[in-house]
Amino acid sequence: MAIVIDKSQRWRIFAAHAFLIVLCAIVIFPLLMVVSISLRPGNFAAGSLIPKSISLDHWRFALGLPVTGPDGRVTQPDLPVLLWLWNSVKVATLSATVAVLLSTTAAYAFARLKFARKKAALTGLMLMQMFPTVLALVAIHSIFSRIGHAFPAIGVNSHWSLVLAYSGGIALHIWIIKGFYESIPPEIEEAATVDGATPWQAFWRVLLPMALPILMVVFLLAFIGAVNEYPVASILLHSQDRLTMAVGAKQFLYAQHYLWGDFAAAAILSGLPVSVVFILAQRWMISGLTSGANKG
Amino acid sequence: MADLQFKALRKSFGDAEILHGIDLDIRDGEFIVFVGPSGCGKSTLLRCIAGLEEITSGEISIGGQRVNEIPPSKRGIAMVFQSYALYPHMTVAENMAFGLKLAGHSKTEIQAAVLRAAQILQIEPLLDRRPKALSGGQRQRVAIGRAIVRKPGVFLFDEPLSNLDAGLRVQMRVELARLHADLGTTMVYVTHDQVEAMTLADRIVVINQGRIEQVGAPLDLYRRPANRFVAGFIGSPKMNFLTCSLVSARDTDATVRLGDGTLVTAQVDARGLAEGTPLTLGIRPERLLPEATGGEDTARATVLVAEHLGDTVFLHIQGLEGQGQITVKAPPETPFRTDSEVHLRFPAKHCHLFGPDDRALTRLI
Numbered sequence: 001m002a003i004v005i006d007k008s009q010r011w012r013i014f015a016a017h018a019f020l021i022v023l024c025a026i027v028i029f030p031l032l033m034v035v036s037i038s039l040r041p042g043n044f045a046a047g048s049l050i051p052k053s054i055s056l057d058h059w060r061f062a063l064g065l066p067v068t069g070p071d072g073r074v075t076q077p078d079l080p081v082l083l084w085l086w087n088s089v090k091v092a093t094l095s096a097t098v099a100v101l102l103s104t105t106a107a108y109a110f111a112r113l114k115f116a117r118k119k120a121a122l123t124g125l126m127l128m129q130m131f132p133t134v135l136a137l138v139a140i141h142s143i144f145s146r147i148g149h150a151f152p153a154i155g156v157n158s159h160w161s162l163v164l165a166y167s168g169g170i171a172l173h174i175w176i177i178k179g180f181y182e183s184i185p186p187e188i189e190e191a192a193t194v195d196g197a198t199p200w201q202a203f204w205r206v207l208l209p210m211a212l213p214i215l216m217v218v219f220l221l222a223f224i225g226a227v228n229e230y231p232v233a234s235i236l237l238h239s240q241d242r243l244t245m246a247v248g249a250k251q252f253l254y255a256q257h258y259l260w261g262d263f264a265a266a267a268i269l270s271g272l273p274v275s276v277v278f279i280l281a282q283r284w285m286i287s288g289l290t291s292g293a294n295k296g
Numbered sequence: 297m298a299d300l301q302f303k304a305l306r307k308s309f310g311d312a313e314i315l316h317g318i319d320l321d322i323r324d325g326e327f328i329v330f331v332g333p334s335g336c337g338k339s340t341l342l343r344c345i346a347g348l349e350e351i352t353s354g355e356i357s358i359g360g361q362r363v364n365e366i367p368p369s370k371r372g373i374a375m376v377f378q379s380y381a382l383y384p385h386m387t388v389a390e391n392m393a394f395g396l397k398l399a400g401h402s403k404t405e406i407q408a409a410v411l412r413a414a415q416i417l418q419i420e421p422l423l424d425r426r427p428k429a430l431s432g433g434q435r436q437r438v439a440i441g442r443a444i445v446r447k448p449g450v451f452l453f454d455e456p457l458s459n460l461d462a463g464l465r466v467q468m469r470v471e472l473a474r475l476h477a478d479l480g481t482t483m484v485y486v487t488h489d490q491v492e493a494m495t496l497a498d499r500i501v502v503i504n505q506g507r508i509e510q511v512g513a514p515l516d517l518y519r520r521p522a523n524r525f526v527a528g529f530i531g532s533p534k535m536n537f538l539t540c541s542l543v544s545a546r547d548t549d550a551t552v553r554l555g556d557g558t559l560v561t562a563q564v565d566a567r568g569l570a571e572g573t574p575l576t577l578g579i580r581p582e583r584l585l586p587e588a589t590g591g592e593d594t595a596r597a598t599v600l601v602a603e604h605l606g607d608t609v610f611l612h613i614q615g616l617e618g619q620g621q622i623t624v625k626a627p628p629e630t631p632f633r634t635d636s637e638v639h640l641r642f643p644a645k646h647c648h649l650f651g652p653d654d655r656a657l658t659r660l661i
Binding site: 185187188190191192193194195196197198201205206209210 | 346347348367368369370373374375377378379381382383384385394395398399442446
């Protein structure tokens with residue numbers, strides 16, 4: 001850091017910091033607000049950021065523990081929040097795994113193999129993914145209800161139907177991974193081929209280990225996408241014990257009575273799996289895995 | 297151990313034909329160098345041997361077996377890439393063991409083979425490192441090590457030294473020659489550097505625009521180039537070419553006239569060509585004699601630039617009528633400097649003549 005700096009630079013740095021601090025505050029405010037609401041007695045969305053008194057009732061409710069009302073009556077929570085959370089984690093893990101499996105192989109084909117209409121296929125994938133899912137809801141529902149007649153395990157109101165539906169949305173992942181593959185010199189796989197590897201071994205033992213960071217990114221994106229997804233989940237899942245968190249949380253909001261406090265506690269809970277997966281995935285998102293292959 | 301044969305090998309990418317019918321026999325244990333300008337198809341030919349490119353027509357045999365339809369992994373070859381192409385996620389030892397592991401060798405066998413190769417290449421202390429912790433020269437050694445552990449029938453080298461600095465390149469060149477002497481395996485080496493070709497090869501294959509121009513031992517190519525392309529490509533600085541016309545042809549030599557009227561005699565068989573036929577006179581820079589005073593059969597010219605390299609002086613000469621620039625390689629004590637006047641003498645036994653079709657006329661020495 002030996003670059004000579006102009007004096008006005010100090011003011012610019014100060015201004016930049018001030019701007020960033022304000023920006024951070026704006027970003028963090030909603031999160032703090034949700035935490036505050038979940039700790040506040042009663043179900044009010046408005047109010048000050050720092051609660052006047054703290055109540056853990058909403059958290060007890062979210063965690064499925066009995067709540068004692070102000071009149072001394074003990075009520076059992078009627079909504080299975082933890083089960084929804086588990087459903088979300090299950091569906092998200094499965095669909096992210098399927099997405100990674102499908103998109104790594106598809107991206108390999110697009111990046112390395114020669115076949116007719118490659119460009120058209122790639123563009124087509126992208127175009128189709130650009131239409132909002134909502135447009136296809138009717139179709140998705142009728143497809144899965146039809147499948148359900150033959151195979152109830154993957155019909156409407158099953159988690160597998162959701163996993164299957166999410167696995168269709170991998171066009172973007174294919175593009176991301178394809179871009180990464182193309183940054184890896186093909187000679188490395190050619191070297192493996194000459195070393196005696198079959199195309200599958202060259203892919204599995206040489207290319208994939210180098211692509212690990214991007215696979216983690218794609219897994220994470222797919223996981224977050226599945227946890228947050230609402231439209232498809234809301235039409236494919238019906239019974240209360242099958243709902244995912246995103247769909248189930250809607251039930252806190254009765255037409256006449258919005259349970260903001262319980263909703264806030266559940267919302268924070270639903271952020272947990274994403275955070276855990278992110279922390280786990282981060283260990284593998286190391287840069288520079290491909291350095292050293294070439295002359296450098 | 298294996299020999300190699302090409303029969304009428306052609307390779308096209310789409311409509312563009314890159315190799316136009318290659319016929320060549322490579323003997324078992326031979327060190328063959330493919331040399332040619334960039335884009336001539338030499339690397340493509342090597343990739344065809346490896347099986348990394350399908351050939352369009354013709355036949356390739358390795359060790360007497362037709363391999364056209366055999367995948368790279370089953371051809372009994374090993375290849376060293378220009379970019380090294382090491383596996384970055386594996387240690388040096390794992391890089392070298394990869395091929396053997398795929399072939400299902402036992403752990404002790406693999407360990408022994410890797411250790412032996414590491415000893416040959418003096419990379420034992422590096423075995424536990426990853427490629428990114430190695431220097432360019434070390435990576436190159438690992439790439440070669442990865443090739444030799446598999447004991448292939450044929451080694452393929454694709455410009456392996458072009459990414460190294462000058463000093464290291466000379467050192468690795470010597471080691472490659474040493475390696476070939478020790479292993480005695482057939483080696484096919486691609487380069488655009490004619491010095492590597494001259495020093496390493498048992499035989500050189502000069503390729504230009506997808507065709508073989510000449511095949512032969514390095515000194516044969518140097519002394520008796522088959523045509524103007526080979527004459528210009530082999531040797532550094534390159535051979536001087538001067539346009540001339542035939543004056544007379546005898547049993548022992550031929551006389552030609554340069555554009556400025558100078559008569560030059562060459563020990564070349566030009567009989568059968570008509571008097572006045574336009575020819576090209578070729579002479580190597582180290583064979584041209586610069587003289588201070590003009591005599592009979594010398595051409596007068598001016599030194600454009602004199603480059604002193606310490607052990608030699610390159611005189612770049614302009615001024616022969618109707619000719620391009622000429623280079624003379626002179627000893628360091630030469631009196632000529634930039635802008636000196638110089639008289640050039642063409643010794644008859646060092647002159648080459650090329651016909652109107654650029655083919656060399658037979659030399660009579």
